[in-house]
Amino acid sequence: MNKVILIGNLTRDPEAGTTPSGVNYCRFAIAVNRRFSRENNEVDYFNISTWRGLADNCARLLTKGRKVAVTGSIQIRNYEGQDGTRRTSVDVTADEVEFLGAPAGARADGDGAPAPAPSRRADDITQLTPVSDELPF
Numbered sequence: 001m002n003k004v005i006l007i008g009n010l011t012r013d014p015e016a017g018t019t020p021s022g023v024n025y026c027r028f029a030i031a032v033n034r035r036f037s038r039e040n041n042e043v044d045y046f047n048i049s050t051w052r053g054l055a056d057n058c059a060r061l062l063t064k065g066r067k068v069a070v071t072g073s074i075q076i077r078n079y080e081g082q083d084g085t086r087r088t089s090v091d092v093t094a095d096e097v098e099f100l101g102a103p104a105g106a107r108a109d110g111d112g113a114p115a116p117a118p119s120r121r122a123d124d125i126t127q128l129t130p131v132s133d134e135l136p137f
Helices: 052-063 122-127
Strands: 004-009 013-019 024-033 043-051 067-080 086-100
Touching: 004 086, 013 052, 024 052, 043 052, 043 067, 052 086
Parallel strands: 043 086
Antiparallel strands: 004 024, 004 067, 013 024, 024 043, 067 086
């Protein structure tokens, strides 16, 4: 099975285009913090490719700095660089991209102030509706 799940931030604005056969694509890169790297703050960078409708949405809605969750598969390509050396590229072809958080520069309400966080006070418990212990089966 070849499946990868990544959560990170876009390192640059996405690049969109169309193949000669008319299929839309969108490419972008994300930076993913290593989970257990507290001392060095190590980051891994992944190139992501999306296709067709998903590519259209990514090109339209993503910008540099936006946090995304990407689900897809890893593809390894071998090629010869301009200097004649053999190189390997590890890319992710996305099946799903979930847009996390608010887009950069987004306004939560009309005046530019962020929306207030929902109240989590103990008083809120009194507003809950009691549930009956009787089960219908």
